[in-house]
Amino acid sequence: MAFRTPEDEDTDESIVTLRGPVLTAAEEQKKWLQEALIAVDRKGGIMRNSIEAKENIIVVIRAAAQMLDELRTNLLEPQNYYELYMRVFSMMETFMEYLEDEYRAKRHTLEEMYERVQFCGYIVPRLYLLIAAGAVYIKDGDHPALDIARDLVEMCKGVQHPTRGLFLRHFLLTMMKGKLPGDPNRLASDVRNGATEDGGTVTDTANLLVQNFKEMNWLWIRMEAGSYANRNGGSTNSVTAGSPTTAVLPAPSPPPTVSIAASSWSPDTGTHPGAPLGLPQRSLRAARRTQQERRAMCVLVGINVVRVAQLDGISRDVYANTILPHLLSIMVRYCEPLAQQYLFEVLIQVFPDEFHLFTIDKLFGAITRTVSGVEVTELLRSLMERLCKYAMAVQDGVADVSSPEEEAKLRDLFPMLLTQLSGMPISYKTHMLTNTVIKRTSSVPPPTPMMLGAYVTTMRHLVDVAMALYGRSTKRRFMSLSNIIDVAAAKFSASTADPSEAMNGAEAATAAAVSTAASISPAAALAAGQFLVHVITGCCATVQEVMAMEGIATLTSCLPFLQRREVAIAVCEVALRGSTAAPVLPSVSKAASSGAGSGGLKSAAVVTAPPPLSRPITTLEDVARLFELLDPFLVEQPDAPSDLGLIYRYNPIVEFVEEQNLVCRILHLLSNDDPAVYTKMLTGARKALLQGGARRIPLTYPTLMTLHRRAALRLYAQYQRAASSNSKSDEGERDGDDAATAAASQAMKAVRKCFSHMHSGDSKGILEVFAVEAPVEALKEYLRCSNTADVCEQPETSYELYVAALTLYEGHVEDTREQIDSLVACVNSIYQMRHMAEENYEVLAARICQYASKMLKKRDQSYLIAICAALFAKKQLSRESQERVQECLRRSLKLAGQVLALAQLELYVQLLNIFLRFFTPKSGYLVSVELVNELIEKISETSEVQRSEVSGDGNRSAVDNEERDKAANTFANIRLFYRNITKYIRSRQSVEERWNEIDV
Structure with a gap:
């Protein structure tokens, strides 16, 4: 191949020629x-x-x-x-x-x-x-x-x-x-x-x-x-x-x-x-x-x-005083990251563990003087793991110590490591600038600040060391973890301080609270979140241990939303997984096997038995710290990303509901033998959940109301025990009577207070707040609370709650299906009342009947009026009220006659099922046999008509045939329901004479 320039085309100069292929x-x-x-x-x-x-x-x-x-x-x-x-x-x-x-x-x-x-x-x-x-x-x-x-x-x-x-x-x-x-x-x-x-x-x-x-x-x-x-x-x-x-x-x-x-x-x-x-x-x-x-x-x-x-x-002294200083001086003065990284790794690996134990301060000091670009975290992890393995080998009797001094140093290994790490300089910058000039200095360079994220990762390795050394001792394990977290939290708290401004204590606290998350680099925040999750899920046996470590809350408050949310999930996991005699200990990563032995650090103990039931949270302090850690689940966070895809992995709606379900499961762990303390716990939970807003209140408040009803029943049981003790005491034990009376009065007062928290009358009660966000669900909660108040012998409170429920029905329940369900729930609820005055009962029953009669469709009116007949079937009511049962049933049958076509047959069968509830000895045969036979006769007549309509003549279009097939299936289902009812009637006829009067 020849190459010729344009200027050379007309000249006789020689041409450079390359023969053969050019090699790679x-x-x-x-x-x-x-x-x-x-x-x-x-x-x-x-x-x-x-x-x-x-x-x-x-x-x-x-x-x-x-x-x-x-x-x-x-x-x-x-x-x-x-x-x-x-x-x-x-x-x-x-x-x-x-x-x-x-x-x-x-x-x-x-x-x-x-x-x-x-x-x-x-x-x-x-x-x-x-x-x-x-x-x-x-x-x-x-x-x-x-x-x-x-x-x-x-x-x-x-x-x-x-x-x-x-x-x-x-x-x-x-x-x-x-x-x-x-x-x-x-x-x-x-x-x-x-x-x-x-x-x-x-x-x-x-x-x-x-x-x-x-x-x-x-x-x-x-x-x-x-x-x-x-x-x-x-x-x-x-x-x-x-x-x-x-x-x-x-x-x-x-x-x-x-x-x-x-x-x-x-x-x-x-x-x-x-x-x-x-x-x-x-x-x-x-x-x-x-x-x-x-x-x-x-x-x-x-x-x-x-x-x-x-x-x-x-000897150890020659190494510490002569050889090691020379080696470290060479390593740190030749400022090149690859050389320093590799040579420090070799130094840590090849020299005996005993030598490292007596030169921890020199090794840490030299490692901190390496240039930026050296993986200091990996070097420190390798050194700490090697020393930890040596200490464990001595504990297990595999290795021997050469002197009492060495034994003392092994015993204080963890405090020494923590002291060295706590004194390391930290850089709070987003990234470390790398020096591109490779140089050889004549003096030892100053320490290089360690990036905050790398520092937290190193502290996580120290957690593994602590777990390996103290896993068998609950007290020492807890103290070591607390100290580690306190040091890490102090480093993060220092990152929010502004030394350029002089502020008083209150102003400084406010400024730190506003700028905390923003001042943390993303890498440091991610490392801190992983560190906390590792400690909480891998090292803590119970949620009580998590709450006892104050540094966890301090460190969590410094993190951005995503990491705070991960911590909240970890806390819920620990709280709900149950308690064990010792935590599930962590295993060191595979990359941690750079020490003399094979593999990484091994746990001091391994829990293989399944955990028992979750341990309850019994102190107010634990509850307060728990809600502080669960804050990302409870309140809309100002620093939360607007893109839900950054928060949730799959379906944001489903995962958000799962989050709130976790909160509800945690609420069930609140417990205390003292009802007064338990009530205070619920009060704190109510204040925390109130800040959740319209998205969270409909999901969390039902659990909160359930807990309040449970607390009211516990207090009422305490009142009954005190009243029973008072009635059984002798007349001469006046002091005992007074004490029992005071206890009973205090318990009943607490019951009333509990119901006042649920419905205060000033729009601040739990039920009232819930009704604003979810009125239909709130109606049913009102009914449940009304029944609970009735059980607790609070008839006035029960009546007040019931009236509030009916008010919700009038103002917010508009859908027909919801109206039917709500009225059926009202009938079922009021039927269970035992202590409500008959006058109040009749007022409520009358209002429910009015709502039933005002339904838009005749079919719904007929069905609900038949259901309302149960309101007057209670034995506690007067004979005049019980006679209204027959009146309601007759009216429902009359309204059913005005319903058309196939729906009428289905309604007749439903009414027959309701009528038979009142044709029992327990109910007093409040419905006459004539009315039952009349209804059965109407069913027979309507059934014959419908059978002829669904059979057809066969000369219809495809659309008509489809509708006819659908009607035939509906008719078959109705007939099956009716046959089951007639089977029941025949079974009753064999044991009760009066049922023979029914003609089936």
Whole structure:
């Protein structure tokens, strides 16, 4: 393919031509790697041949150096460079064996070989050869290992290219393994009493490894700049003519057997929060690629910390006073988030639990000084879980403590963790600005404020620790959870404070109440809501424990509506699920298994038995806090989103009703043996529910009225016990009589007060408020309350409530079906009255009959007047009133004769069913047999007429046939109803003589 510019069309200048396909980046990497591997194999073969031919040592060293030249490449990505490194590493094992054989055969001294390898021209091959010779030198055991290792560490500073330098230093670590003081399985120079035969100590080895770690960490961080790479073919180092150009980027795992836990960082599609240096000049794709390459190189750096942790003979004091401060200083002064995240994770994982226990303050202090972009929450969770597992292992006898001091620290582990977390600086901003400049500071940086949401998430992990440690002790569990929530609530409360304004206490409280939710970032609010739900549902055994934690209400009040609603749901769940001897303990997330043991924290106890009935709420303080937490269910919230789809998942109407059902179920948990206290609880509930408005009152007030009726019946039962005690007392026990009389009077006064709350007469009573929102339902509630008042021997109150019900009927019941249902309910209610005066009873009965006679349809009039006959069938009424039963039934039969067609037959059958209710010995046979037989005769006549109409002649249209089929089905149902009635009559005729007078 040729490319020609317009200016070149008429000239004789040469044209640049590209022949063959253009390779992709992956294909180029594969090609370069294969070329490098072929070169290594070829040059390594020359080296082997030279060794086998017993060539001069200079020839062998030159062949090894030419093979090592391939590691100077500047083109391969980390995984490919690692593969090349491994091939070279296997060749270098042969070279080291050659050096050992030469020394044993005494053909060359170690000093001579160590000097000969230094004549190599390029620094990368020369240092690899020096390290190999130094390893043989140290292995001899007659020379100072630490001095040689220090020289090699210093000489490695000559390679400042990040990839080449990291692999070079990793090669040094691999070669020095098992050869330095304190290394496990060290042969000739094992540590004796803290010192070695060559004068070094394990502390010197640790310091040397820390120094190498410092250099490798800076090389690793410098990869972020990306200025060292030239993937288009150039190189920062000169390369021999016959070797491929390669050099850049990291390799995943080290070749030896040492391994460490993988970093929690997983490759993602975006760049790390700590943006790379020079990001405006580099593409996003390049930045993402660099991040992935650096993650692949992390193990090379972390292996230094692993080697330090594996040293034998390091005491707790040496670690706390020497090693840890050096490591933490390196980690916090090299301000790059990926490095800090991974290295802190390695530090937490590899060192013993005992060391962490005695250095909690140093670890927390260093973690808080990491740059923004580091997942501080994950680091603290890993540390806390590891210490918690250690404490639980000691409690269970699996692990032993080394001193009383350690035992005391384990006993106070939770207070120490809480103290450290409570003193952490907090940022209340919506998001944390990330510094895009990667730097190395000369001093320890100041603490970085932790985002409020991340802080609350950390406190949630502390809750899991508390549950694991104190799950078996109810008191200690409650105290630890209360302390955690109080600290979290204090942090959230501080976010609403405005230090720029000086206000008095009342003004400050008002301002905080107005701006609380608005000042919390969405992430912090979400984390706090999840934190509270976790504590309430996962850690609290009963709702009483939830109410006892004052911090829950304080923290909840700082949250926006959606989170307050979630907390309210959690409180209802705990209150309604029942109580147990211990809570259902939480299980730590799967990501929490970064400690020494396997898996996350385990609960101290697990509840498997089904919970018993819900525990009642018995104190006024608990009720007050309960309604405070349930406020999102009770009142329209000003900060609630207007889009109901943000609040409810599926059907807003159905889910809203379910919310109110939860409130009603909670109301049934209110209880107290003292009726006066119980009445106060209901008064508080009434005030809370009154603020619910037109949407909530129709759903919640029926339950509230039921509870008031129940309270009135309890008070009346108390009155009856007091009156019974008074009647049974002897005449000489005047003091007892007075006390019983006073108790009875007090109970009856409380009964009256209870009914005054339901119907006060000033439009503020429960029934009156309910009637404004739902008049039809309120009518039936009035009737129920009237019956309850009658049971409680309050005839005047009963009459007043009944009159109010009829007033509602007159003013608000307009639908015919509702009118029928309401009048039937009125008849059923008044029929149950026992203490109402006959005059008042007759007045109410007359009004009901009037309403029945004023129905629009004759059919409804006939049916309801027959129903009203029951009003005059009570034995307590006079004989004159009872005679009105026959009058009502006769009038209903007369009205039924004016109904047309099929409806008349159905009405006749219904009337027969009603008539037979009064033809019993218990009712006194208030209906005459003549009237019953007359009705049966009308049914027979009407039935014959209807049968002929529904049978038809068959010459009708399709519409007529459909109507006829419908009428036939209705007729069949009516006849079935009638046959059932006649069967009942025949069954009665067999046992009662008077029923034989009925002709069926």
